[in-house]
Amino acid sequence: MTRKPDGPLRKGWTTGACATAATRAAWQALLSGEFPDPVTITLPRGETPSFSLIKAETGEGWARASVIKDAGDDPDVTHGAEIIATIRHGQQGSGITFRAGDGVGMITKPGLPIPVGEAAINPKPREMMTQQIVELANRFNATADVEIEISIPGGQEIALKTWNPRLGIVGGLSVLGTTGVVIPFSCSAWIHSIHRGIDVARATGRKHVAGATGKTSESAIRQFYNLPDEAILDMGDFVGGMLKYLRRHPVNYVTISGGFAKLVKLAQGHMDLHSSRSEVDFGKLAETVATLGGDAELVSEITNANTAKQVLELCTSRNVDIARTIALQAGETARATIDGASAIEVVVVDRVGKIIARAGHGDFDTFLPAKTTNPNL
Structure with a gap:
């Protein structure tokens, strides 16, 4: 995750807001022969941003x-992208239809807010664009029978940096945004993607999902259970966001896979595991080690440790199984959050991808399909 810069942060505009502005400009030009430049729109919460036009083109019926x-x-991968709207008159009575142009994806899996086979233009941006079409149609005494095609040049390549391929959105980006405003470092887009991942897993019949704190722990748990893409959730640091959504939209089994330091934070009750928003309490960790039989010297060393990695190394050298205990404690925190909606398992993975501890409902061994053989366990 990109580090948040110091000082006040400038807000931005979502892809949906940009598509709405381009739609308004193109539709007004089609009706009047003139492009508004800049073009101003009203967002759901009342903001009225203005956008300068890059393209302004007309042809017969478009x-x-x-x-x-x-x-x-905000470190948004779509920052600087060109958002293009092409507006065409539709057949009489066709209403407003949406089409994916170059760089905008198509929905191929159920569970998303847009049906399979439709352009990946989310409901709120569709609503925003529809409002612009209807408003201008009324002003110019026209019918709102319109095809809206949204394109994002280079979107197919940019989409590879997002969760779209895993969610079954192929061919490009999604047009997103519920408010039209990008709040820098709000992490709302990340949490939104976790929620959509859960929706897709449920819609495709997955009984077991796994959330991982990073690529190493994701690779380890994917291999261990031979999980497909739609069963893997890009949880990152947002274990709380994942668990709270699963509480309302449960699956049978949930595995949380992560590094020792991240899972210590979960064990100590934190729901956001990012280093800027939570930290390891080494005093509590030392108390835990004491209950496991750690001697006074070890407890003192852990109290004064600099990193969780150092704690793990100290305990390993003294044959104190801290990883298993942290997995158990993290599982207790997770179960309290999910409130019985799913069986919970916690898996601790070291820095080279070896699973060093598992703890859960019967370790899941009697509840889940047979695992692949994993030499790392």
Whole structure:
């Protein structure tokens, strides 16, 4: 995760807001022959941003406009992308339809808020664009029978940096945004993707999902259970966001896979595991080691340790199984959060991808299908 810079942060505009602005400009040009530049829209919460046009083109029965997405100070992979709207008159009575142009994905798996076979343009951006079409149609005494095609040049390559391929969105990016505003470092997009991953897992019949804190722990748990893409959740640091959504939208079995330091934080009650928002309490960790039989010297060393990695190394050298205990404690925190909606397992993975501890409901061994043989366990 990109480090949050110091000082006040500048807000930006979502892909959905940019698509809405481009749609309004193109539709107004198709109706009046003139492009508004800049084009101003009203967002769901009342903001009225203005966008300068990059493209402003017309032809027989169509108009096209584009804007550049400005995500403010958020490390958004779509920052700087060109968002293009091409508007065409539709057949009488066809209403407003949406089409994926170059760089916008198509939905191929159930569980997302848009049906399979539709362009990956989410409900709120569709609503925002529809409002612009209807408003201008009323102003110019036109019918709102319109095809809206959204394109994002380079979107197929950018989408590889997102969760779209895992969610079954192929061919490009999604047009997203519920408020139209990007709040820098709000992490809302990440948590939104976790929720959509859970929706897809449920819709495709998955009984077991796994959330991982990083690539190493994801690779380890994927191999251990031979899990497909739709069963893997990009949890990252947002274990709370995952568990709270699973509490309302449960699956049978949930595995939390992570490094020792991250899972110590979960064991100590933290729901956000990022280093800037939670930290390891070494005093509590020392108390835990004492209950496991650690001598006074070891307890003192852990109290004064600099990193969780150091704690793990100290305990390993003294044959104190701290990893298993942390897995058990993290499982207790997770079970309290999910409130019995799912069986919980916690898996601790070291830095080279070896599973060093597992703890859960019967270690899941009697509840889940046979595992693949994993030489790392």
